[in-house]
Amino acid sequence: MADDYQLPLNGNGNGAALNGNNNGHHTESPMKPLLELYVKASGIDARRIGADIFCQEFWMELYALYEIGVARVEVKTVNVNSEAFKRNFLGAQPPILIEEDKQATYTDNREIEGRIFHLAKQYGVPLFEKDQLVEKCIEGLYRNFKLFLRAKTEFDKDKKEPSLIEAAPPQIKTHYNRIVEQLNGIDQLLADRRTRYLVSDNMTEYDCELMPRLHHMRIVGQRLLGFDLPHKFTYLWNYVLTAYRTAAFIESCPADQDIILHYKEQLNLFYHQRESLQTPTKTHTIPSRVLDDITRLGIAASN
Amino acid sequence: MADDYQLPLNGNGNGAALNGNNNGHHTESPMKPLLELYVKASGIDARRIGADIFCQEFWMELYALYEIGVARVEVKTVNVNSEAFKRNFLGAQPPILIEEDKQATYTDNREIEGRIFHLAKQYGVPLFEKDQLVEKCIEGLYRNFKLFLRAKTEFDKDKKEPSLIEAAPPQIKTHYNRIVEQLNGIDQLLADRRTRYLVSDNMTEYDCELMPRLHHMRIVGQRLLGFDLPHKFTYLWNYVLTAYRTAAFIESCPADQDIILHYKEQLNLFYHQRESLQTPTKTHTIPSRVLDDITRLGIAASN
Known part of the structure; x- marks a missing residue:
């Protein structure tokens, strides 16, 4: 039986399944869409969340939908350099959103946001209130x-x-x-x-x-x-x-070391291996x- | 004196400069924003346009703005595997839009579209009419x-x-x-x-x-x-x-060989070198x- 929310746990690549109804009981809702978000893995350990900013942004939005029980969400970390990933996603980069029921793969940030926007609107969630x-x-x-x-x-x-x-x-x-x-x-x-x-x-x-x-x-x-x-x-x-103190943020937040490495990679900075040797910590x-x-x-x- | 529109010519990597006023005369307009679009180069020849679908989409939109004289546009092909590119753009992937006057670099498709939308609105161009x-x-x-x-x-x-x-x-x-x-x-x-x-x-x-x-x-x-x-x-x-027969499409369209190679790369298909040996052609x-x-x-x- 599928749970409403699944996310990778740092260290084992898959894990915690939470229930979207916030009451500890599991209610099957066949109409509730299942959204799978593929996020970039950390360069230190492919089972850990990487620090791509758009991945975290969409993860938070999806969490907001999950939290009030309108969607089931699964988050998967992917190693973008693996051949399996490349072939499977035809060269697209995370974030990638998949909605199996509709056989839909959204690879463009505009499309991903469009889909979340549509769901929020459908269920009256004020996630996209303009200001x-x-x-x-x-x-x-x-x-x-x-x-x-x-x-x-x-x-x-x-x-x-x-x-x-x-x-x-x-x-x-x-x-x-x-x-x-x-x-x-x-x-x-x-x-x-x-x-x-x-x-x-x-x-x-x-x-x-x-x-x-x-x-x-x-x-x-x-x-x-x-x-x-x-x-x-x-x-x-x-x-x-x-x-x-916001669950959507905490859940989707990479470790400090993964954030530092992400920017070091982008800046092409000399790589000390310091981050990869450290136990992952989160400054919260x-x-x-x-x-x-x-x-x-x-x-x-x-x- | 900068021209209103510059695009890479297949083969020499830079070239044709066109005038945005459609009358053959050049009118200096210091208020006209200069938009630089970085598009993915072809895997065959980094001076040729690659077949990234979002790059062509935004190129066409920008061309529409250029065509009626509201923006100056320069398109540059980039080799995404070069170290210079990686460092310069901090890991972002094309399409990338740069507006030097505002010191703004837009790397997210939502942001790029947002900027084009804003310009179209500002000048009353019906590019984003809803239907x-x-x-x-x-x-x-x-x-x-x-x-x-x-x-x-x-x-x-x-x-x-x-x-x-x-x-x-x-x-x-x-x-x-x-x-x-x-x-x-x-x-x-x-x-x-x-x-x-x-x-x-x-x-x-x-x-x-x-x-x-x-x-x-x-x-x-x-x-x-x-x-x-x-x-x-x-x-x-x-x-x-x-x-x-639409200039915005023709200008931004990669050669057939570059399109084929793009998908072959994505599919990880056996690479015959056929495309790279052929003279680039466009089926129009x-x-x-x-x-x-x-x-x-x-x-x-x-x-």
Whole structure:
């Protein structure tokens, strides 16, 4: 008997099956569509989740559908370099969404989102609620971060540790300032709204987009860039804390080591094997000074 | 002085610069955005256009914007296996859209389409006119074709030539029938509407989606599958002829050999080197019997 939700467990490649009805009982619902999401495996261990940003984004959206019982979801990690994968998916790259009942394979991000959008609409799930202000606030943040990442790692190429941002040339500072300005905008928006998520107290696609990106920025920033989300942005950090308390985020989040390796591969950086030797860990805590600020303001993300 | 449109010429990797005002005179317009589209190069020759379906789709959309003078467009072929490319684009795959003025790199199909959509809206170009009927008609056609492609080539694996579809096992016939049924639907729609393109006499995103896919189906069908678009679908063939007379399609269309190689690579088929030894050709004609039918019906696509 198929369960409603299956995801790969780090280390054994398949595993935990959860029930979509949140009550511990299994109710067969033959009409509930089964959606299989193929996500990129980690370069360290093909049974672990890799850090492709779109894979996590769609995983979060699908989790939202599973969570309220409108879909069954199975997530599978795939080694994109294996011949079996290449032949099976005709050269397509993850994320790939398969809906066996409809014999449909969605390989284009527009198609995947279109299918999730359609399901959300059909079941009245407000996952795709439009919000122009949020859209404007978060648009381009990750793109800007990647520009910063490339420039800063290029500048730091022969250094043992990332240099201080204060000591970087103006061009890199410009990249940095643009990101901080945009993070400030998001902090402001959250301060004005006092909502748990960007649009309201419900998670929407915007959160599925922003949460993984903020987390990547944080993990990669620390290890490769000498960068952190500025601690003064209390509302932004509280939002990060919300991510760490959101099942859709936690379930779909790769280990720190897999995130670091992902960007190292992309940047073609010298590969120390450090990540592959470490026991996988997940940073899902925030700096204690920031946590104090959040507590003082009384805005802590509820569980 | 930059020209409005630049595309790679087969063989020399860069070249023809066209003017967006259609009058032979060059008008400087500093506000006109410059959009650079990076498309996958052919596996035969990195200076030739590869057959990635999304690359051609976006190229056609961008051409539509260029054609009426709202954007400058440059198309560049990239060898995705080169270290320079990997590092420069941080692991992203073409199509990639760059807008230097905004320091923006769009690597997600949703983002690329979003940017083109926004520009089309801004300048009142009806490229994204919605049409539910068209959407329903063309949805999933290419996905179904790929299922057929995979099953049929697997079945024909050890044969010298593609087998006849009549002789194929029921499962493959089911795939085939589904495609023919859908092509019939498109033929009917075009017969009912008597329009040049799917929605009206103006090209829309639906045409940018369908035209390359129909052409691929035709080229790959002939060489690898013993399949052709059924000749009785006169309106559908007339639509294919329209593609062959549409600048956006012609400009962005890879050579037959590059299309065949693209699918052979995806299917991991034995590589005869046949394609790479041939002079690149483009099939932009239709069977003469079908052309006679079109002429008899008096529905020929105008130039």
